[in-house]
Amino acid sequence: MGRTNTSSKPKIKIKHLGKYNRGADDFYVSEESTSYGNKKPYSVFYENQEPLVRLLKGDTIEILNQSRENSVDMIFADPPYFLSNGGISCHAGKMVSVNKGKWDKSKGVEENHKFNLEWLKACQRVLKPNGTIWVSGTQHVIFSVGYAMQELGFKILNDITWEKPNPPPNLSCRYFTHSTETVLWAGKNAKSKHLFNYALMREFNGGKQMKTVWKFTSPSSNEKTFGKHPTQKPVELLQRIIQASTKMGDLVLDPFCGSSTTGVASILLDRKYVGIDFEEDYLDLSVKRLKKTVAEKESRLFPTTSIASIKASE
Numbered sequence: 001m002g003r004t005n006t007s008s009k010p011k012i013k014i015k016h017l018g019k020y021n022r023g024a025d026d027f028y029v030s031e032e033s034t035s036y037g038n039k040k041p042y043s044v045f046y047e048n049q050e051p052l053v054r055l056l057k058g059d060t061i062e063i064l065n066q067s068r069e070n071s072v073d074m075i076f077a078d079p080p081y082f083l084s085n086g087g088i089s090c091h092a093g094k095m096v097s098v099n100k101g102k103w104d105k106s107k108g109v110e111e112n113h114k115f116n117l118e119w120l121k122a123c124q125r126v127l128k129p130n131g132t133i134w135v136s137g138t139q140h141v142i143f144s145v146g147y148a149m150q151e152l153g154f155k156i157l158n159d160i161t162w163e164k165p166n167p168p169p170n171l172s173c174r175y176f177t178h179s180t181e182t183v184l185w186a187g188k189n190a191k192s193k194h195l196f197n198y199a200l201m202r203e204f205n206g207g208k209q210m211k212t213v214w215k216f217t218s219p220s221s222n223e224k225t226f227g228k229h230p231t232q233k234p235v236e237l238l239q240r241i242i243q244a245s246t247k248m249g250d251l252v253l254d255p256f257c258g259s260s261t262t263g264v265a266s267i268l269l270d271r272k273y274v275g276i277d278f279e280e281d282y283l284d285l286s287v288k289r290l291k292k293t294v295a296e297k298e299s300r301l302f303p304t305t306s307i308a309s310i311k312a313s314e
């Protein structure tokens, strides 16, 4: 499916950022203030105007540091967990390597923390004053992320435990079965007045206040029709996050978008979406998933029968 030769021309036409609609609320990457000489550190990999969906290809820190300040309502980040270090796991009853890719290799505690500080700082700059950020992680990365958030002055709002009801067994039998991930939710800084759709969350929880333990299964096979990303998140988890902390029309950014689960959920919920990743194969997968979601949503909104009846009444 993916292209391994990165020098070959992508199938999807690359547009230049100069074509962006630079409205007051828009997120854009400045071409004027580039600190990289003539070399553009990014390209627009895919763009759809209605609903607004953009995929940017490049290093997320470089792109974010060139982007407009205070322009994003909410960020969901699923960064490298730094766990691809030769370990083993179990998939479909078989022993498999846990390695996800080069991007997920640990560079050591200090370098990993430096990276977390850098990308979180870049995210904080583009968040609107009352915007919030959600970051997922396991024990391999989440303590560093939480500490970096404290160092940068984010206002930590909640630590959500995502419980997986059917985790793979622990093959070594020397540990408890890993069955959770943590998702930290934080406001831009101490002053920010974050949005929380409290009543909707209570309604989802049968009229009781929603707690911080959420149960969702791993992505189902219909979320992988075009192939899968090695660390793909379930759409339901992203829908919950988006519904809890944004309103219709808000701009959602995913700085490590992978297969764009965040984008799929954003489209379904009428939010704008910008995703960033440096791996072309993952962006290809994203485009397929995003196009399918847009098409399915349009066919639900404008079923052929109603289009036929509109034509008949003209």
Ligand SMILES: C[S@@+](CC[C@H](N)C(=O)[O-])C[C@H]1O[C@@H](n2cnc3c(N)ncnc32)[C@H](O)[C@@H]1O
Residues within 6 Å of the ligand: 058, 059, 060, 061, 078, 079, 080, 081, 103, 229, 231, 232, 233, 234, 255, 256, 257, 258, 259, 260, 261, 262, 276, 277, 278, 279, 282
């Ligand atoms: C944990 S995965 C995200 C998976 C995603 N949540 C999904 O549901 O498909 C992290 C992604 O970040 C990308 N990535 C890692 N470091 C990056 C960087 N510095 N700049 C851009 N993308 C990066 C990887 O290519 C990978 O696809």
